[in-house]
Amino acid sequence: MLIAGALALYIAYKFIHRQLVLRKLRIARITADQLKQMMDNGQEMMIVDLRQPLDVQADPYTIPGALRMAMEELEQRHHEIPRDRDVILYCACPNEATAARMALLLKKNGITRVRPLAGGVEAWRQRNYPLEELGVGVA
Template identity: 90%
Template sequence: MDDVTQFVIRHSSLLLFAAVFAEQVGLPIPAVPVLLAVGALAGAGQMSLGMAVGLAVAACLAGDFIWYYLGRYRGRHVLNLLCRISLEPDSCIRRTETFFGRHGMWSLVLSNFIPGLGTVTPALAGLFGVSVERFLLYNSLGAFFWTVTYITPGYLFSDQLEQIAAQAAHFGGSLVALILSALALYIAYKYFRRHLLLRKLRIARITADELKQMMDNGHEMMIVDLRQPLDIQADPYTIPGALQMAMEELEQRHHEIPRDRDVVLYCACPNEATAARMALLLKKNGITRVRPLAGGVEAWRERNFPLQKLGEQAA
């Protein structure tokens, strides 16, 4: 038995907990191969199956609860952080909010199976005021099903996986280097795509100060709030006079946007990716006087400019 295999067996519990926890807190470390390997160890009698499942579930709950707590007590700032560090800035929050709105609490059970959702969903649950008891109930179910889904094949096919591991052992450090290189290339590719997207979405912004001055001067304009319904539910305040229109709705109703005045778009994401994308869409459809609001509604709020509660008439 080679040194690498002995190391994995000797420290399997620590490696399992660390890998699952790292993935749940958002690090680009895949836990599925570790779950399969631990399942194979359990099938070969090298580790307790119950302990393996318990450790993985505990690690999953620990990582998810951190984001739940931050979402509950730090609110939108946590989602802004996730959006900034996301490899897919245009969909990091919006896609998860759509999923959460469609499936409710069951999104906590399903999100780990969908790439990109597992980290954001617990933060959304905290942001939208899900109780600790309900969060732990549904999150525990999700963690258990996710763990069992990937440990079970390793357990059932432990002999075959052991043969694969034996073949891989012949390559020693070269195989480890190859795997790490592949992971590094994947991360680099995702960041390159992120860079291309943000570069594509470069468009002149309007600052909160500029918008406020135009409003104070009575400048005729149209302000569009592109936030998702769940965003508005969590923060039911908008810039006075803004029209609520989700991104998908704007794509279908862009012909209703006036061509003879300035149009300002804003969203919840701090990099304004959604607002910038919609601004480019409107420009392609002949609406040239359109700009995203730099920093979105958070930038407006940070300047202590007035906000209008939804349902109230603008002053």
């Protein structure tokens, strides 16, 4: 009975912790349709592909014009991110966790026009929007 109680407490703790993390990462997303419309309208923006190297090796395609940048690199170079245009971030994480975390970091550093792409490159692909193949060895 003691083990069952401890297990129930652990599961409750993990559930509450996950909900708190998700609440912290709650930030306005942009949909694939909205991003495509912005691109079609010629709106200036910066799109950043934050996927990990193994994710890129498994799926070597990116949204046209996206800049590949590791999360750590974005943290170090946030001062180079333009403040006069929209910045769209995407990753391969559940709930866009990395993109949301980086968007919050950029917002704290004064970049207010930043949003994660809801569903990432997979949502883009599901809409049959164009993709660019990354060169061999690019990760």
